[in-house]
Amino acid sequence: MTSSVLIFGLVNSAILMLTALGFSLIFGLSGVANLAHGAIYLSSGYVAWIFLNSLGLPYFLAVPLTIVAAGLLGAAIYWLVIMRVRGLGLSEVIATFAVGVAILEFFRWMGFVTYEFNLPVLIKGSLDISGVSVDYQRLVIVGVGILMAALLWLFAHHTKIGLALRGMAQDEYTALSLGIDSDWAAALSMALGSAIAALAAVVTLPLGIISINLGYEVLIMALAVTVLGGLESITGLVVGALLLGFARTVTGTYFDPKWMEVVYLIALVLVLAVKPSGLFGKYKELEERV
Amino acid sequence: MLEVKNLMVFFENALAINDLSLEVKAGEFVGIFGSNSAGKTTLMNTIAGLTLHKQYREQRKGGERITIVGKILLDGEDIMLIKPDYRVKKGIVLCRERHPVFKDNTVHENLLLGGYLRNGREVKESIEFVYDLFPALDRLKGRKSGLLSGGEQEMLAIGMALVARPRLLLMDEPLLGLSPAMQQEVVRAVKRLSQEGLTILLSEQYARPIMPLIDRGYVIENGTLIVTGTGEELMDNPEVKAAYFGM
Numbered sequence: 166m167t168s169s170v171l172i173f174g175l176v177n178s179a180i181l182m183l184t185a186l187g188f189s190l191i192f193g194l195s196g197v198a199n200l201a202h203g204a205i206y207l208s209s210g211y212v213a214w215i216f217l218n219s220l221g222l223p224y225f226l227a228v229p230l231t232i233v234a235a236g237l238l239g240a241a242i243y244w245l246v247i248m249r250v251r252g253l254g255l256s257e258v259i260a261t262f263a264v265g266v267a268i269l270e271f272f273r274w275m276g277f278v279t280y281e282f283n284l285p286v287l288i289k290g291s292l293d294i295s296g297v298s299v300d301y302q303r304l305v306i307v308g309v310g311i312l313m314a315a316l317l318w319l320f321a322h323h324t325k326i327g328l329a330l331r332g333m334a335q336d337e338y339t340a341l342s343l344g345i346d347s348d349w350a351a352a353l354s355m356a357l358g359s360a361i362a363a364l365a366a367v368v369t370l371p372l373g374i375i376s377i378n379l380g381y382e383v384l385i386m387a388l389a390v391t392v393l394g395g396l397e398s399i400t401g402l403v404v405g406a407l408l409l410g411f412a413r414t415v416t417g418t419y420f421d422p423k424w425m426e427v428v429y430l431i432a433l434v435l436v437l438a439v440k441p442s443g444l445f446g447k448y449k450e451l452e453e454r455v
Numbered sequence: 456m457l458e459v460k461n462l463m464v465f466f467e468n469a470l471a472i473n474d475l476s477l478e479v480k481a482g483e484f485v486g487i488f489g490s491n492s493a494g495k496t497t498l499m500n501t502i503a504g505l506t507l508h509k510q511y512r513e514q515r516k517g518g519e520r521i522t523i524v525g526k527i528l529l530d531g532e533d534i535m536l537i538k539p540d541y542r543v544k545k546g547i548v549l550c551r552e553r554h555p556v557f558k559d560n561t562v563h564e565n566l567l568l569g570g571y572l573r574n575g576r577e578v579k580e581s582i583e584f585v586y587d588l589f590p591a592l593d594r595l596k597g598r599k600s601g602l603l604s605g606g607e608q609e610m611l612a613i614g615m616a617l618v619a620r621p622r623l624l625l626m627d628e629p630l631l632g633l634s635p636a637m638q639q640e641v642v643r644a645v646k647r648l649s650q651e652g653l654t655i656l657l658s659e660q661y662a663r664p665i666m667p668l669i670d671r672g673y674v675i676e677n678g679t680l681i682v683t684g685t686g687e688e689l690m691d692n693p694e695v696k697a698a699y700f701g702m
Contacts, residue, residue, distance in 0.1 A: 253516050325571065332557045332568045339555040342503055343619050344543030344572040 168295040170414055176303045178410025179310035180372075182403060183365035184383050185390035186313055189402050191239075191358035192391065194330040195351035197247055197257050199239075201265035202362055203384030207377065208268050209235045209363035210370045214282050224285065232363045239359025243352040251351070269380045282375040284367060302371055309368050313361065318399050330354055382426070389429035393436050395443025404444060408432075456481045456654055457502070457547075457623055462525035464497055464506060464678070471497040473678040474525075479623065479656050484649040486665055486672035486686070487658040490698075494678035495658035496552055499627040502527060502656070503549035504539035529623075544572055546622030552631055554608035556615070558601030562592055565600050565611055569618030577620055585614035588644050606637025613644060624648070626657040630664070638664060666690055674698075 188202040199205075209231050216227035242264055250256035288301040321327040333340040333350040341347055370379075386409075394405025409432055417425045436443060457479040464472040472494045479485045489495050500506045501523060510521040527535050529545055537545070556565050566585060570578030586593035589610040595603065600611055609629060616624060629645070630638045642664045649655055649668065659665050666672065672689045674682040682692055689695050 249515050251515065252512060252518075256516070325567070328560070328564055328568050329571050331560065335557045335559055336555055338505055338508075339551055339557070340568075341505060341508055341539045342543070342549040342551055343569055343615060344540045344548075345568075346538065346540045347508075 169297045170411070170418055172294055172297050172299055173303075173418075174407075174411035174414040176299070176307060176410075177414050178407045179307040180365075180369050181386055181390050181410050181413075182406035183306065183310045183313065183369060184362070185387040185402060185406060186317065187358035187361035187365065188384075188387035189391045189394075189399075190317065190361060191354050193398075194334045194354035194357075196334065197243075197251075197351065197355070198254075198261065199242075199247075199355065199358065200258055200262035200384060201242060201268065202358070202387050203380040203382070204265035204268035205235055205238060205359045206362040206366045206383045207375065207380035208238070208272065209366040210284060210375045210379075211272055211277055211282065213284055213363075213367050213370075214375065217285070224287075228367050231367060232360045235363030235366075236356040236360035239355040239357075239362075240352045242359075243348075243355040247351070247355070248348060251348075265380070265384065269377050273377050277375075278377065280374050283373070284371045284375070286371040287368070302368075306368050306372075309364070313364070314399055314403060317361075321399075326353070385429050385433075389433045392443055393432050395445035398443075398445040401443055401445030456483075456530060457656065458526070458528040459498075459502065460526040460528065462498070462501065462527065463523070464494075464501055465520075465522040467520050471678050472501065475675065475678065475680050477673050477680070477683075479654060481654055482652050483670045484645075484655045484657070484668060486662070486669040487656065487675060488660070488662045488666070488672060488689075488695075489658070489675040490660060492677070493660075493675045495660070495675065496627055497678070498675070499549055499551075499625050499656075499658055503547060503625055504534075504537060504542045505549070507536070508539055540572070543619055546620075547625065548616045548619040548621035548623070549625040549627065550612050550616040550629065552627040554605060554612045554632075556600040556603070556608050556611050558599065560600060561597055562600050562603070562611055563596040565615055566592075566596075566618050569615030570620075573618070573620055578618060581618040581620055582614075585617050588617070588647065589614060589640075604637075606633050606640065609633060609637065609641055610644070613641070617648075621653070623654045623656065626655065628659055629657065630659060630661050642668070662695075 184206060188199060191197055191199045212234055213227055213231040216222045216230055217224065246260050246264055247257060250260050286302040287305050291298045291300040292304065321331055329345045330350050333345055333347055337347050390402060390405040390409055393409060394401030409428060413425050413428045416428055459475060459477045462472050462475045475498065487495055487498065497506065506521065506523060510523060513519045513521055526533055529547065534542060557568060566582045567578065570581060591607060592610055592614055595607065600608060603611065613629065629641050633641065646668055657665060666686050666689055669686040671685055673680055674695060682689065682695060
């Protein structure tokens with residue numbers, strides 16, 4: 166039982182981290198609380214399904230195309246919607262939420278409501294770890310999660326563009342005075358965050374069936390992890406994902422699986438009430454925006 | 456090099472810059488002097504394009520109405536509608552007031568950010584120059600800039616602007632809030648930059664240490680040009696003496 170909790174707690178944490186990474190990145194780099202995050206995640210799942218099943222593309226072509234398409238969608242959302250209301254926190258929240266709902270309901274209207282929509286796993290089969298059978302896809306999720314967190318940290322700290330995005334997040338006008346274009350930086354962070362949401366979708370969605378409601382659930386998961394860990398901190402994101410992932414697994418194992426979804430909401434309420442800036446957060450902005 | 460012609464800037468109905476004209480020739484060190492709310496920062500931000508950026512931003516969200524009228528010419532080309540990043544590419548770099556640095560980044564990372572639009576060789580050369588100009592920064596290069604003193608942050612802010620390799624360096628109140636020792640350090644650096652041929656337009660409320668160094672200066676009040684002349688002429692002007700030297 167303990168091995169099972171440890172292994173599936175880690176897997177759940179990796180899923181949470183991957184689904185929250187894009188949201189956290191966008192907020193950290195551009196200050197935009199992108200409530201369309203869940204919709205971008207879910208639409209990436211449907212787009213990947215269309216590439217694989219309707220267009221018959223091979224997996225290793227469909228996945229990169231899905232990630233690129235999500236990146237372009239994120240940039241388009243910035244240029245067409247967010248840019249108009251940039252700097253107005255509440256308007257950004259309302260606008261991105263409206264875009265998210267529009268995307269999700271578009272797929273519902275298109276008839277993506279049956280149980281036939283699922284994505285294939287990257288590697289079939291399972292592995293026995295300390296008597297617990299773990300399928301390879303879950304190990305892929307853990308690996309991709311660790312890799313993405315490391316790559317993002319390297320990107321943010323050791324590349325010219327990463328430094329520029331961090332600079333823009335800290336002081337827009339000083340960044341502008343040094344030649345960094347703020348709209349370009351924000352659009353790029355939206356594109357990157359959306360591409361990461363798509364990557365999260367293609368590696369985590371094979372664990373179940375793609376359904377519209379997942380879009381809303383993923384948004385709540387991302388909000389819970391980001392608020393718990395604190396904004397603008399990859400360490401906070403990792404710790405937040407681990408805490409929630411294990412809390413969720415323990416709840417499902419020792420109490421009742423039906424309470425697993427409530428863990429996010431309890432975490433959100435507790436953190437906002439006790440330490441609104443999160444465990445590792447420096448700013449108290451998200452609670453003012455959401 | 457730079458010509459500002461009949462510039463007017465309104466924030467809603469408030470006139471921040473009123474029919475102001477000035478000129479900066481290549482290699483000159485020009486000062487803008489004025490008290491609080493004289494319009495110095497608005498003028499600097501308008502030349503650097505930040506007011507234009509704010510105007511676009513406010514227009515998009517239906518916020519504050521900002522109106523900019525007049526001409527800003529760089530080497531004869533009207534740059535009034537050019538975005539701030541393109542102005543930096545053309546060589547206009549602003550070191551903003553109150554020593555703005557990226558506080559979560561180290562000193563060295565801040566300097567690298569200063570060279571965002573420049574190539575690797577140019578950035579390396581410029582950073583070496585900055586460390587030579589401000590040896591204290593070389594010693595502090597691994598420290599987070601949010602942990603620096605105000606004076607060290609000002610040196611860093613100037614350093615960042617220099618790594619952007621300006622043809623025209625705009626400095627907005629570089630002495631604001633600094634200790635006398637730090638003020639001397641900044642003045643020493645500005646003097647060296649000017650002697651090495653860099654074109655500088657510097658605004659300052661605290662005129663005493665700057666006025667003897669400038670080639671020409673402008674005194675503005677309420678956004679309006681009051682007096683202009685060489686550094687010596689300004690220092691001999693009774694109104695300027697009374698206002699800035701307490702004589």
